[in-house]
Amino acid sequence: xxxxxxxxxxxxxxxxxxxxxxxxxxxxxxxxxxxxxxxxxxxxxxxxxxxxxxxxxxxxxxxxxxxxxxxxxxxxxxxxxxxxxxxxxxxxxxxxxxxxxxxxxxxxxxxxxxxxxxxxxxxxxxxxxxxxxxxxxxxxxxxxxxxxxxxxxxxxxxxxxxxxxxxxxxxxxxxxxxxxxx
Amino acid sequence: xxxxxxxxxxxxxxxxxxxxxxxxxxxxxxxxxxxxxxxxxxxxxxxxxxxxxxxxxxxxxxxxxxxxxxxxxxxxxxxxxxxxxxxxxxxxxxxxxxxxxxxxxxxxxxxxxxxxxxxxxxxxxxxxxxxxxxxxxxxxxxxxxxxxxxxxxxxxxxxxxxxxxxxxxxxxxxxxxxxxxxxxxxxxxxxxxxxxxxxxxxxxxxxxxxxxxxxxxxxxxxxxxxxxxxxxxxxxxxxxxxxxxxxxxxxxxxxxxxxxxxxxxxxxxxxxxxxxxxxxxxxxxxxxxxxxxxxxxxxxxxxxxxxxxxxxxxxxxxxxxxx
Numbered sequence: 001x002x003x004x005x006x007x008x009x010x011x012x013x014x015x016x017x018x019x020x021x022x023x024x025x026x027x028x029x030x031x032x033x034x035x036x037x038x039x040x041x042x043x044x045x046x047x048x049x050x051x052x053x054x055x056x057x058x059x060x061x062x063x064x065x066x067x068x069x070x071x072x073x074x075x076x077x078x079x080x081x082x083x084x085x086x087x088x089x090x091x092x093x094x095x096x097x098x099x100x101x102x103x104x105x106x107x108x109x110x111x112x113x114x115x116x117x118x119x120x121x122x123x124x125x126x127x128x129x130x131x132x133x134x135x136x137x138x139x140x141x142x143x144x145x146x147x148x149x150x151x152x153x154x155x156x157x158x159x160x161x162x163x164x165x166x167x168x169x170x171x172x173x174x175x176x177x178x179x180x181x182x
Numbered sequence: 183x184x185x186x187x188x189x190x191x192x193x194x195x196x197x198x199x200x201x202x203x204x205x206x207x208x209x210x211x212x213x214x215x216x217x218x219x220x221x222x223x224x225x226x227x228x229x230x231x232x233x234x235x236x237x238x239x240x241x242x243x244x245x246x247x248x249x250x251x252x253x254x255x256x257x258x259x260x261x262x263x264x265x266x267x268x269x270x271x272x273x274x275x276x277x278x279x280x281x282x283x284x285x286x287x288x289x290x291x292x293x294x295x296x297x298x299x300x301x302x303x304x305x306x307x308x309x310x311x312x313x314x315x316x317x318x319x320x321x322x323x324x325x326x327x328x329x330x331x332x333x334x335x336x337x338x339x340x341x342x343x344x345x346x347x348x349x350x351x352x353x354x355x356x357x358x359x360x361x362x363x364x365x366x367x368x369x370x371x372x373x374x375x376x377x378x379x380x381x382x383x384x385x386x387x388x389x390x391x392x393x394x395x396x397x398x399x400x401x402x403x404x405x406x407x408x409x410x411x412x413x414x415x416x417x418x419x420x421x422x423x424x425x426x427x428x429x430x431x432x433x434x435x436x437x438x439x440x441x442x443x444x445x446x447x448x449x450x451x452x453x454x455x456x457x458x459x460x461x462x463x464x465x466x467x468x469x470x471x472x473x474x475x476x477x478x479x480x481x482x483x484x485x486x487x488x489x490x491x492x493x494x495x496x497x498x499x500x501x502x503x504x505x
Contacts, residue, residue: 087211
């Protein structure tokens with residue numbers, strides 16, 4: 001599969017501005033910074049969740065707990081893709097029961113990843129509430145899933161891919177719209 | 183890129199990278215055993231045949247639980263492969279399994295090579311749960327995971343295997359595995375249970391009938407059980423075995439102070455192992471059981487979960503022919 005870069009959707013500064021705003025929105029729309037816990041979906045949801053927690057700590061002086069969730073075992077497409085993807089660990093060291101959770105991921109697309117994330121979370125307990133925070137909402141939902149906190153909404157076509165590149169994983173910081181090319 | 187596994191027939195043909203991959207993939211499944219809800223839908227709709235032609239409780243339950251926790255269904259096939267001629271019963275075995283149309287087969291059989299025989303004739307992943315005196319690969323893998331967790335690494339340990347080496351597929355699989363990681367292995371037991379040929383399995387293996395010599399400086403001590411069901415020659419009297427080979431606290435002190443004690447189970451307390459050692463701080467026996475579940479889940483996930491090798495790949499379908 002070959003891809004061609006079409007345009008940049010967010011620069012490093014714009015990513016940071018979005019995260020600042022999202023962190024403030026999360027605290028504003030919750031009972032308090034410590035009542036809420038952030039669950040980063042592997043892979044890129046994890047650094048995003050960590051950064052949100054850092055921003056929250058910066059303006060509230062409080063710690064929002066952060067957990068990481070690997071959704072590989074909860075995917076609905078495993079039997080169609082040939083060899084099995086590598087499983088990573090889920091690391092949530094606080095109880096999920098009765099907790100106000102915010103799932104954090106880079107891109108919301110069909111909604112299947114978030115459906116899998118919720119299955120994973122509900123295997124760990126019964127949260128009080130689950131909301132979703134994403135950097136980019138690119139439309140094309142295939143399930144009734146919505147994000148409460150959205151960095152930016154982007155219209156995309158089905159051949160396009162939204163690539164979120166983060167320093168911690170990709171060594172650079174920007175969001176690109178790329179197209180599959182034949 | 184680790185070469186993909188289609189079957190798990192033995193340790194002998196696995197690479198270090200493949201073994202490392204299986205152990206790494208067992209870690210998320212170790213963590214999974216602590217979830218309040220231990221049920222996934224990952225292998226939902228798949229059926230795993232649990233075909234045990236030798237008595238077993240622990241390994242069978244471990245594999246059945248592993249499959250169930252992944253959401254798979256299991257079909258239990260239990261038969262005594264005693265009086266029939268070996269060739270005949272294996273072919274009947276294959277035909278029975280084929281008729282069940284499973285997505286994976288876990289097989290334990292009294293004939294060495296039975297899993298390979300089945301794998302050559304049925305187009306379904308086969309996992310060896312113990313074949314004759316040949317291999318018990320999942321035991322060696324769970325032992326390796328326990329070693330890696332408790333001792334911090336898998337490489338370059340002094341390993342002593344104590345007991346009936348001759349009849350032990352556990353010993354053979356462990357020798358294959360640990361020697362790939364640079365272990366210096368000592369096998370020890372009564373002379374009639376220490377075949378000279380064991381030294382050909384890997385470099386750096388020595389044999390001794392003296393338990394004190396075998397334990398001196400050991401980092402890992404694997405105690406094998408005394409298998410009365412496998413012995414056709416006159417057995418060593420239990421009292422003499424205990425006197426000469428039981429792993430007691432006094433004997434364990436000859437090993438390294440932080441030596442790890444492993445036992446594949448089931449233990450006969452007071453025979454091959456002193457209860458104080460079995461229950462002591464150096465014993466890894468309970469972790470072995472939990473790790474067995476994690477390793478078997480990881481293997482079932484990767485081997486049974488994978489679609490057949492020629493399944494259409496969604497991404498390939500979207501691009502044009504000039505790819």
